[in-house]
Amino acid sequence: MNNPPKSGEMLHLRGNALDKGDPVALPLTQSSMFHLPGAPDGHATYGRVDNLTWVHLEHVLSHLENAPCLTFPSGMGAISAALFATVKAGSRILIPSDGYYVTRLLADRFLSNLGVSVEERPTLAFADGGFDGFDVVFVESPSNPGLDMIDLGAVAREVRAAGGITIADNTTLTPLGQRPFDLGVDIVVSSDTKAMGGHSDLLMGHVASRSAQIMERIEEWRRVSGAIPGPHEAWLLHRGLETLDVRFDRMCASAQVLAERFKAHKAVQQVRYPGLLDDPSYAVAQAQTTRFGFLLSITLEDEVKAERFINTCPLLRPATSFGGVHSSAERRARWGDDVDPAFVRLSVGCEPVEELWQALEASLNAL
Ligand SMILES: Cc1ncc(COP(=O)(O)O)c(C=O)c1O
Numbered sequence: 018m019n020n021p022p023k024s025g026e027m028l029h030l031r032g033n034a035l036d037k038g039d040p041v042a043l044p045l046t047q048s049s050m051f052h053l054p055g056a057p058d059g060h061a062t063y064g065r066v067d068n069l070t071w072v073h074l075e076h077v078l079s080h081l082e083n084a085p086c087l088t089f090p091s092g093m094g095a096i097s098a099a100l101f102a103t104v105k106a107g108s109r110i111l112i113p114s115d116g117y118y119v120t121r122l123l124a125d126r127f128l129s130n131l132g133v134s135v136e137e138r139p140t141l142a143f144a145d146g147g148f149d150g151f152d153v154v155f156v157e158s159p160s161n162p163g164l165d166m167i168d169l170g171a172v173a174r175e176v177r178a179a180g181g182i183t184i185a186d187n188t189t190l191t192p193l194g195q196r197p198f199d200l201g202v203d204i205v206v207s208s209d210t211k212a213m214g215g216h217s218d219l220l221m222g223h224v225a226s227r228s229a230q231i232m233e234r235i236e237e238w239r240r241v242s243g244a245i246p247g248p249h250e251a252w253l254l255h256r257g258l259e260t261l262d263v264r265f266d267r268m269c270a271s272a273q274v275l276a277e278r279f280k281a282h283k284a285v286q287q288v289r290y291p292g293l294l295d296d297p298s299y300a301v302a303q304a305q306t307t308r309f310g311f312l313l314s315i316t317l318e319d320e321v322k323a324e325r326f327i328n329t330c331p332l333l334r335p336a337t338s339f340g341g342v343h344s345s346a347e348r349r350a351r352w353g354d355d356v357d358p359a360f361v362r363l364s365v366g367c368e369p370v371e372e373l374w375q376a377l378e379a380s381l382n383a384l
Contacts, residue, residue, distance in 0.1 A: 021193045021307055024262035027080050031073055045252045046070045066240055070248045074255045075223075081192045081258070082205060082225040085232050087239060088254070090246045092188060092208020095222030096120055098244060099184050099206050100153070102234035106132035108152040115139050115165065116157035116186065118354065124155075140165040141297075144172060148179045156202075157186040158195075159298060162314060162349045162362040164289045166298040169305060173201035182231075189339075193265050194308040198227060211340030212311065214257040215264050219250045264342060264367055268311035271370040275363075276313045278374055284381045286359075287316040311365045312339055320358040322384045323348050327361060330380035332373050339364030344373060 032041060049064035061067035071088055078086040089095040100123065104110060112124050114137035124135040138145065140160040144167065148154055154176045158166045173183045184204040185197040191212050197205050207213065209221040224235050239245060269292075276290035291302035292309030302309055317323045327335045327346045334345040337352070344366035350358045365373075 021196065022081055022083060024193075027077060027262075028259055030077055030080055043070065043073050043252060043255050045248055047248050065243055065245055068245075068248055068251070070251045070255070071246065074251045074258075077255060077258055078223050079225070081261075082198065082223075083192075083196075084198050084205070084225040084227045085229075086223050086225040087232065087235050088209075088246045088251060089222040089224065089239065089244055090250070091220040092186075092206070092210055092222035093119055093123065094244045094246075095206045095208070095224045096186065097123060098235050098238045098242075099204050099224050100124070100128060100155070101242075102231070102238045103153050103182060103184070103204070104128060104133050107134075109134045109136065109150055110153040110155065111136050111138060111143075111148070111151045112155045113138065113140050113143065113157050113160055115160050115163050115355065116155075117161050117188075118352065120155065120157075120186070140167055143167050144175065148172075148176045148181060151176065151179065151181045153184060154181055155184045155186070157188075159189055159291060159302070159310065159312070161189055161312070162354055162356060162360070164291060164296075164298055164310075164312065164314060166291060166301040166305075168301055169195075169197055169202060170200035173197075173203070177201065177203075189312055190306055190308065190310050191261065191265060193262065194269070194310055195306045198225075200305060203228060204231060209254055210338065212265060212268070213261060213340070214254050215261065215340060215342060216253075216257055217336075217338070217341035217343065219253045219257075221246055221250050221254045265308070265311070267367050268365050269308040271368075271373065272311045272313055272365040273309060274370050275365060275374060275377065278378070279313070279315050282378070282381055284317060284322070284384050285315045286318065287314075289314045312362065313365065314356075314360055314362050316357050317359045317361065317384070320348065320350075323359040323361050325384055326380050329383065330376050332368055332376035333363075333380070342367040344368060 046069040051061040176183045182203040185202040188208040204226045290313040291298040336345045346363040
């Protein structure tokens with residue numbers, strides 16, 4: 018297990034570089050033009066290329082990832098950048114068949130049209146068949162929504178030995194919960210719309226890599242494709258990151274308590290949470306993550322009861338997405354994920370855990 022960065026240090030990154038009279042809070046640079054007489058000589062030029070709010074945000078994200086980082090207007094924007102910057106016609110890529118479904122759509126509906134050959138494997142059988150001949154291997158561990166996990170270090174080692182690169186989607190655990198670079202992964206992508214922002218009020222994403230060559234391509238992709246984040250979203254994400262440590266700590270601690278209690282409740286047929294001793298993901302999670310996360314799933318008796326549970330609990334938002342301060346839940350089968358119709362993905366928020374359990378238990382008891 019690798020140590021996440023020190024959050025106190027992260028909080029003071031900007032402060033320690035300030036000059037007298039500078040604002041302590043991050044200024045929002047809302048400008049498409051910059052004062053640019055004469056030769057550009059390294060100054061900010063144009064809003065698609067430069068933005069001071071991005072620069073500060075990316076400084077903090079790079080500290081969190083311990084790797085250079087670029088931001089994008091959504092998690093899918095980041096995933097698109099990582100894939101379009103690394104594949105070409107004739108490339109072979111491998112993606113999870115049980116991960117976030119829009120990544121599959123991107124590969125199937127766009128990359129394959131450009132002559133990229135796309136193969137899928139379920140997370141639990143991801144290494145079966147090896148990685149020979151793959152240029153890019155995209156992993157998501159834990160998978161969303163099943164929460165299956167794989168040994169990222171072993172995958173990254175094998176992919177590298179076979180001459181490919183590994184991209185890991187680390188959205189569900191964040192850099193505070195899992196450190197893919199320390200396990201040998203080449204590129205990390207994240208939807209910062211989720212826990213990184215944390216308040217369900219923005220869409221953002223980032224790509225990080227320790228390879229200068231890869232980051233050059235990612236930067237070029239952003240500049241040329243125009244897939245740039247809005248300055249206001251960047252500012253909001255920067256603010257969200259200042260409380261990531263506190264939020265993530267409470268969310269993960271509460272998820273552990275709730276998973277154990279769900280397991281003991283008679284209305285719940287199955288619970289998945291990597292922090293449960295008998296969960297299929299426990300051993301891998303124990304070995305390669307620093308926290309077990311804030312996402313869990315419960316399977317109830319049937320679809321009607323699952324809907325009733327989600328829609329009647331006053332401390333649960335019936336909503337898609339996850340990672341916000343408000344606990345939220347949804348039936349993933351409604352989007353076509355290959356799960357039981359009564360499978361509920363639950364994102365544990367920042368409500369005090371006993372208050373939250375009381376509300377969840379009352380809704381379960383009333384089913
Ligand atoms: C694991 C994972 N990766 C990527 C994304 C895409 O992020 P965004 O919605 O910010 O584009 C999501 C969104 O739910 C996700 O769950």
